[in-house]
Amino acid sequence: MDHACLSKDLACFLAEGIKPGVPYWLNPEESHHLKNVLRLKAGEKLALLDLEGREYLGKVLKIDKAGVLVKAESLLRYEEPLKPKLIFLLPLLKKDWLSFLVEKAVELGVYEVIPVLTERTVVKPGPNLTAKLEKRARQSLKQCRRLWPLHIKEPLPLSKAAKITADLKVFAYERESQKTLAETLKTSLKVKSACFITGPEGGFSRQEAALLLKHQFKPAGLGHLILRAETAALYLMCVAHFNLFLQKS
Amino acid sequence: MDHACLSKDLACFLAEGIKPGVPYWLNPEESHHLKNVLRLKAGEKLALLDLEGREYLGKVLKIDKAGVLVKAESLLRYEEPLKPKLIFLLPLLKKDWLSFLVEKAVELGVYEVIPVLTERTVVKPGPNLTAKLEKRARQSLKQCRRLWPLHIKEPLPLSKAAKITADLKVFAYERESQKTLAETLKTSLKVKSACFITGPEGGFSRQEAALLLKHQFKPAGLGHLILRAETAALYLMCVAHFNLFLQKS
Numbered sequence: 001m002d003h004a005c006l007s008k009d010l011a012c013f014l015a016e017g018i019k020p021g022v023p024y025w026l027n028p029e030e031s032h033h034l035k036n037v038l039r040l041k042a043g044e045k046l047a048l049l050d051l052e053g054r055e056y057l058g059k060v061l062k063i064d065k066a067g068v069l070v071k072a073e074s075l076l077r078y079e080e081p082l083k084p085k086l087i088f089l090l091p092l093l094k095k096d097w098l099s100f101l102v103e104k105a106v107e108l109g110v111y112e113v114i115p116v117l118t119e120r121t122v123v124k125p126g127p128n129l130t131a132k133l134e135k136r137a138r139q140s141l142k143q144c145r146r147l148w149p150l151h152i153k154e155p156l157p158l159s160k161a162a163k164i165t166a167d168l169k170v171f172a173y174e175r176e177s178q179k180t181l182a183e184t185l186k187t188s189l190k191v192k193s194a195c196f197i198t199g200p201e202g203g204f205s206r207q208e209a210a211l212l213l214k215h216q217f218k219p220a221g222l223g224h225l226i227l228r229a230e231t232a233a234l235y236l237m238c239v240a241h242f243n244l245f246l247q248k249s
Numbered sequence: 250m251d252h253a254c255l256s257k258d259l260a261c262f263l264a265e266g267i268k269p270g271v272p273y274w275l276n277p278e279e280s281h282h283l284k285n286v287l288r289l290k291a292g293e294k295l296a297l298l299d300l301e302g303r304e305y306l307g308k309v310l311k312i313d314k315a316g317v318l319v320k321a322e323s324l325l326r327y328e329e330p331l332k333p334k335l336i337f338l339l340p341l342l343k344k345d346w347l348s349f350l351v352e353k354a355v356e357l358g359v360y361e362v363i364p365v366l367t368e369r370t371v372v373k374p375g376p377n378l379t380a381k382l383e384k385r386a387r388q389s390l391k392q393c394r395r396l397w398p399l400h401i402k403e404p405l406p407l408s409k410a411a412k413i414t415a416d417l418k419v420f421a422y423e424r425e426s427q428k429t430l431a432e433t434l435k436t437s438l439k440v441k442s443a444c445f446i447t448g449p450e451g452g453f454s455r456q457e458a459a460l461l462l463k464h465q466f467k468p469a470g471l472g473h474l475i476l477r478a479e480t481a482a483l484y485l486m487c488v489a490h491f492n493l494f495l496q497k498s
Contacts, residue, residue: 238487
């Protein structure tokens, strides 16, 4: 934890696949952030994330028109990937809430996000949806100093997404009693992967609920109040994090 | 639950203290919503919340320049107040995140929110802060059909807020190990009130953490990633809801 605290005072950059001692060109997005936003100079220290579990202490070697050259000098910390792998099938939502959920998914240790199209999904996925979500995920990753990337997949219709393979599959369903989620999570501390799905504004139709049941999703009520679509997804992220990461640690 | 489903199809209005059979003038905010936003007409059915646990089926008696007169006709549902009472001491945050947290506090069954000013709080409370938060809370209450109000207090400095009385007091502290929160909540299922506090952007200072400890707040780590200030507050709301409401039900 001391290393983490040290590195928090350093500006942090993504340097996928960087190796210690080997000069590395930052990509254009990271170069721009270093040069034009944070205005670092040659010789300054920085933190570098290799996106494979390592955070290095490094320095800026040079900044020129070709880009920004950096070097990783010493390993600050290494972390294993989080277990279990949390997979969230997330609805497309109004008002950019899906981007917000992706930001939170990074903070809360989610492994993979798959946007899902359902019967009552009114928002259409734009052509740049995945790229936009990936950018938001990278920003969030730097902010919370997460060492493994969040994987973001192309949007899928529910009929395909429901077939996903995971040791535990849960869907939020308002018609379900309140007990199931606690019981399901209590008996699932040892799973290797867990998949959660929540519906869009308006929820799942009865046909969709039947489809999810058919594909081994367990229904879970989230209490007697009507949660907004983004709250339901956030709720499952927080509760999954608490039960599957924190509680067992 | 059938009643709740029935009433979800009806527009819902706040009518504090309404009694069945007695004509009742909606307040100006609710009258505006009924007349100008949802455009209901005299004779139409609606749901009325008395803010003391009751939802009534009612109808519009008349709409004129004086306002909107309604009547509660039959009780759709009654609920006891949620127990334990969850109290959240919330930091003032940038970008209107505090309003967002108030909206979520309503959905997640929080009893009371007190905005708190700390050493690293950079946002200043405006003169209309409490009124603004109360309005957001009312909107959220109608949306999630909550039957008891969320209480919102005037902002307090941390030195005063820390003295609050509650059976369980928890503060989010990044320097704390990850176990405490799970253990604390596991042993607290029977408390009558629980108070949670999270810090602003930048967290609590060491002096503030010492003050909170002195006033019986238990420190809780929320995992090894750095959560944004609004995420930490949301996380505690979700986890408190799950552990103190859902799990014991």
